[in-house]
Amino acid sequence: MRVAEILAVSEALERALALLRDGDVVAIPTETVYGLAGDATNGIGVARIFETKGRPRFNPLIAHVADMAMAERIALFDPLSKKLALAFWPGPLTLVLPQRTGNGIHPLVTAGLDTIALRMPRGFGGELIARLGRPLAAPSANSSGKISATTAQAVAADLGARIKLVVDGGATPVGLESTIVKAEGERLRLLRPGGIAAEDIEAAIGMELLRGGAAGVEAPGMLASHYAPDAAMRLNAGTVGEGEALLGFGIRRAEGWRHAAAFLNLSETGDLREAASNLFAYMQVLDSSGARIIAVEPVPFDGLGEAINDRLSRAASPRDNILAAT
Ligand code: TXA
Ligand code: MG
Numbered sequence: 001m002r003v004a005e006i007l008a009v010s011e012a013l014e015r016a017l018a019l020l021r022d023g024d025v026v027a028i029p030t031e032t033v034y035g036l037a038g039d040a041t042n043g044i045g046v047a048r049i050f051e052t053k054g055r056p057r058f059n060p061l062i063a064h065v066a067d068m069a070m071a072e073r074i075a076l077f078d079p080l081s082k083k084l085a086l087a088f089w090p091g092p093l094t095l096v097l098p099q100r101t102g103n104g105i106h107p108l109v110t111a112g113l114d115t116i117a118l119r120m121p122r123g124f125g126g127e128l129i130a131r132l133g134r135p136l137a138a139p140s141a142n143s144s145g146k147i148s149a150t151t152a153q154a155v156a157a158d159l160g161a162r163i164k165l166v167v168d169g170g171a172t173p174v175g176l177e178s179t180i181v182k183a184e185g186e187r188l189r190l191l192r193p194g195g196i197a198a199e200d201i202e203a204a205i206g207m208e209l210l211r212g213g214a215a216g217v218e219a220p221g222m223l224a225s226h227y228a229p230d231a232a233m234r235l236n237a238g239t240v241g242e243g244e245a246l247l248g249f250g251i252r253r254a255e256g257w258r259h260a261a262a263f264l265n266l267s268e269t270g271d272l273r274e275a276a277s278n279l280f281a282y283m284q285v286l287d288s289s290g291a292r293i294i295a296v297e298p299v300p301f302d303g304l305g306e307a308i309n310d311r312l313s314r315a316a317s318p319r320d321n322i323l324a325a326t
Helices: 009-021 043-053 068-074 079-088 124-132 152-159 198-205 213-218 272-287 305-316 319-324
Strands: 005-008 026-028 035-039 062-064 093-098 115-119 165-168 179-184 187-192 232-234 245-248 263-265 293-296
Touching: 005 009, 009 026, 009 035, 009 124, 009 165, 026 124, 026 152, 035 043, 035 124, 068 079, 068 115, 079 093, 079 179, 079 187, 079 198, 152 165, 152 272, 179 198, 187 198, 232 305, 245 272, 263 272, 272 293, 272 305
Parallel strands: 005 165, 026 165, 062 115, 093 179, 232 293, 245 263, 245 293
Antiparallel strands: 026 035, 093 115, 179 187
16 A cells, blocks of 8 residues: 655655646645645646545635735635735635636636635645645545544545655644635625634624525535544533543533543633644544544634534534535
8 A cells, every 4th residue: 555755844845846746636734724735727636636535526625825916816806805815814714706717727626616715825835836836726634524634644644545745744733724704795704614713804804794594505515514533422511421532621621521431621721722723633532532422511602612613513413414524
């Protein structure tokens, strides 16, 4: 069995460029989670992303850009989206915008939609895109339906037999995928809570975000089962049952916590940023402890808590809807 090479960011750039120019995929660190990147203008590269993840092709990908000029060659910015791009890029924000015609993006990236999701990542990804001179399509670097990878080792364990290179940038600092917003008339709609708190976006535009509803099946990856561990998840647990593992938050413990089959605390001090950065790795560790149920203590909904609760409830939702997962 072939196993992916793991190279540190300091030595990976040329090898990554060669693979991308060859229409191949590369796993790269971003500030949110690891991405499985391919040249967004190359149909073979994009098709390989879907194949490698086992991702349904109706679920569109985010195109990652190096700078504002590249973004504006791809999509049309309304004033609010432009304001957000200037305020939060590079960073964990994805904007869904109308595509500019003839932008060179392969239609597989957008699953044929006339809109496109754009993001400018921080760090290695940005450098790689600038050197390539073309946008990179990159979903989270995990098999479809699994928890997003936040370390190079997690990527290699999941996709290592199917890809040639994992670029190792250490643990991703944010730990949650980007926040996705979409322009809708004069307003913006929150399609996915993520690494930038909705409150921070609302403060930047001086307006509330629209939520729920209209997005519908438009972002198929946003529906139902997602980030699924093998164990069942039991949320807002006030007690720990026989044989259950416990995912904690803050200083107050669920009753019976000493008997938990395994225990990890997302943040002892109740810091939501710390909790976000630990979430996927800790879910993975508790999952591999062999416990059949992971009980999860309540996590508040403010700030990044909205995105944390979103990922937890997806992980807890019934698994028969696997087609909808990314
Ligand atoms: O932080 C992130 O966003 C990471 C890193 C690698 O950048 N990427 C990521 O990609 O989470 P992915 O593919 O796992 O999630 C992208 C989401 C999917 O739910 C997809 O349905 C939605 O974005 N999406 C993509 N294009 C869209 C569009 N044109 N309209 C609405 N939703 C879209
Ligand atoms: Mg994903």
